[in-house]
Amino acid sequence: MIRTENLRKRVPLAEGELEILKGIDIEIKARESVAIIGASGSGKSTLLGLLAGLDVASEGDVWIDGVSLAGLDEDQRALLRAEKIGFVFQSFQLLPSLTALENVMLPLELHGVANAKTLARNFLERVGLAERTDHYPNQLSGGEQQRVAIARAFAAEPAILFADEPTGNLDTATGAHVIDLLFEINREQGTTLVLVTHEQRLADRCDRRLRLHGGALVGEESGHVSRDGHSGTPHLRGV
């Protein structure tokens, strides 16, 4: 589904170049859920941006469903995103001037889906916000806003969902609820899930965890880890 080869990202600084990603090679299969973990500044979000085609690599390439991102311009990447990719962000990224319902309708409208309103309403119902459709983002709590964002992300039925610190701005209980929801719908829709987090609890629920440090992939472990950390069979191997 997603494959990278020698993926590098460098940014120019006053005192020379800074390499944020140092040659990443990964492969993510369809329907797999993968967590990218690591400390702040390890390059997690940069990697997510490159995987999703939001940013351009300095070297190397990303293939999504066999399509090389390096060969696409911004508009072609946008079309690819429209077709295959959904997002959930740490800061929710809802449009403040739109109601919850309108925010969910946005991608559907942009793709010219006919019954956008009904579909959007169904998804809001699915995330438990049937009563809040006409509320604006600033009238919703953080958890509610993130549920709207999840509804928006799944409404377009993407093949891949990228989530950037989806619980980063939420308290533990709310975060847990949001995660449950995310994984539930993910399972229902059979979406490939790539999420960036520094929250172990969230990472443990993924099929696989990729650990970044200083821009390099330093570890990979697979297998579910149950919430109490005892059951399941995680396999850790160095890279």
Add this chain to the structure above:
Amino acid sequence: MTALRMLLRDWRGGELGVLLAALVVAVAIVSGITAFTTRLQNSLEQESHRFLAADRVIMGSREQPAEWLAEAERLQLRTGRVLTFPSMVYAGDEDMVLASIKAASSEYPLRGELTMSADAFGTPELRTEGPPPGRVWLDSRLFALLNVAVGDKIYVGDAALEVAAALRNEPDRATGFLGYGPRVLMHIDDIPATNVVQPGSRVRYRILLAGEEPVLDDYVEWLEPQLPAGQEIIDVGRNQRGVGGALERAESFLLLAGSLGVVLAGVAIALAARRFSERHYDYVAIMKSLGTVSGKINRMYGLSLLLLGALATLIGAALGWGLQALFFTLFAEALPVQPGPAGVRPYIVGGATAVVCLLAFAWPPLSRLGGASPLKVLRRDLPNAVSRSAIDNGLGLGAVLLLMLWYSGDWALTLAVLAGLAASASLAATVAFLLLRGGRLAGMRAGSIWRLALASLQRNGSANTLQVVIFSLAIMLLLILVLVRTSLLEEWQMQLPEGTPNHFLLNIAPDEVNAVRDTLSQTADLAEPLYPMVRGRIVEVNGVALGRSDDPEEGRRERETNLTWAREIPTDNDIIAGEWWDPNTEEALVSVEEGMAESLELEVGDKVRYMIGSQPLDVTVGSIRRLDWESMRPNFFMIFPPAVLRGYPATFMTSFHLDRNEKSLLNQFIRQYPTVTVIEMDVVIEQVRGIINQVSAAIELVLVVILSAGALVLIAGVQSTVDTRLYEGAILRALGARRGLILGGVVIEFAALGFFAGLLATVAAEIAVYVLQTFALDMDYSPHPEIWLLGPVMAVLMIGALGVWNCRRVVSSPPLLVLREL
């Protein structure tokens, strides 16, 4: 559909209010002012045509060929014919008077009305046609001079005609009122019976024409090439009625105001659009992350702008129409002629303004939205697309230039205003930067509120400099308009003050001078001395004979004018070349009016020969004078030292003011001095005053509209930095700052911006008003000490209040809410 939905959502979000308001104001200003001036011009044109009794007149010393009339009728123009000639008029055996006969066809007058009364001094009534064949109307004076009453017969040549009424006024009386004595109006069909019109008689033949302007133009175009010598086509300019100069300045003012209004609205649009686009970068980043391509984003925003433009054009045009309609309704009574509709052109101009404003001011920042990086969804700190302010400003400046040019049709005015704007903007930018720095240094030694405010001012140095420039430009433009308006109104008040002479007396015989002066001093305010008047013809300049006056060749021609003498220069005359003479001089000198000197190509020192009757008079041009033709006082082209004209036959003239309720005294006067010609200008002066009042009110109204454009600029300017200030205020509150401290800081910050802007605006406005009044509007300049206080104080109050109003949320809502929303 997506664009419409997006527009509706943005509208609900309050993002579009200022943008739409600025567009609406631009369209309303442009269409309203254009409609207003078009209708006013149209009304004044009709008014001026009344003074010709037609739209065009063909006048000549020979009868015009029949095909000229036939062609006019073929083009469906209305036509009429008029003959004028001097002739003796008899009643009985003894009474005869040299009268000025006017013989008119039934269509006369094509424009305006005749004023008549049932007997010599009866109640005046209006008529749209003169007497029928067999009857005449007589000048009131003739009743006494001929000793006749209504119903009696008089003779013009061999024709006996019945006196039917008194002719009190003719619309075209002013053209050649110094004719040959009292008027007799008869029907043109009676002319053959008179046998007075023979080859060689001094007859003037006129064809009167009226109809649609384009048709008239076609006709004139057809006629002009075949017009023989001695025939001319007369089209009345507005200048002859004393309102010309005033109206031209009013028009210039309205165009200036309108242009400045468009500039202001343009700035407001640019500011609002920039803020709108800055607040939409995140929006676009999200849409792009959801897979929208930049072309689609551009199309959506482009379409939104088009919809917005269409909406603004509709509202603005309706508002513009409403403004001018309201105006013409309020002032209908003051109008001499009800104006026709202005047509659709004003609204097309308004719509085009909206399109140009959107393309030049709003589109550049919005067009860059398509280039927003989708990565912004992950990293909100990514900078927005690079602003290309140099290109944007160039585009805006170009658009303003084009709009002003198209709108005013005046290169000089356009370039003057733009040069003024550019100079003031750069000056303001430099000074503002320096002042803001100075403010910081002063603030370092001041208390904490001041330190906070002034530090904030300086930290956002370039943004604040831009704000000061924008504020000061807006305030400057408003001050300029207020000052120029005040000067215009004052000048008009001075031009026709209460007691302006409204009656002229001509043909006063030398032996009547003392008696007339006594009578006038008892009955009216004698505003002017009695001026002697000698009729003379200028025939030679420096020994070269001039062409005959009816010679169609270009260049200097013989001119017949009224000559007068005076020891001292008349009060409102100015010498522009040469010198006025010694009061007792015996030298053969003449002082010539500027325009006359120009048309005869005369300079000081030239030798001029006049013929007065059959006697030649040789004089040297001693001086050239400029005088105020709009003053309603006796004015003379040629003035001589008293000694030079002594011995020539003179009559005297004067002017005086008579109130409407003293009008009956005039009848007494006419009976007492039947040979004196009275010209009643009171109606004309009242009309002039009416028009001036109307135009003054129009200027006030336009000023209010422009003020709203200025207010929008101020609002847009304040809003452009509100987000930063809100954010900083919220952080300060989160850190424990008291509301008073933050509010105080905001007040000081905006008040300081206002003060700098007001000060700069005052200096710039004073300079601009000097330049405008001296070079563009042809008025006298005097400094305006009052604005030196008013400018800065008003600016502090307005900008301070607007700033606090817009930033009130920072102290009224919980800091967390503010921080979450930003």
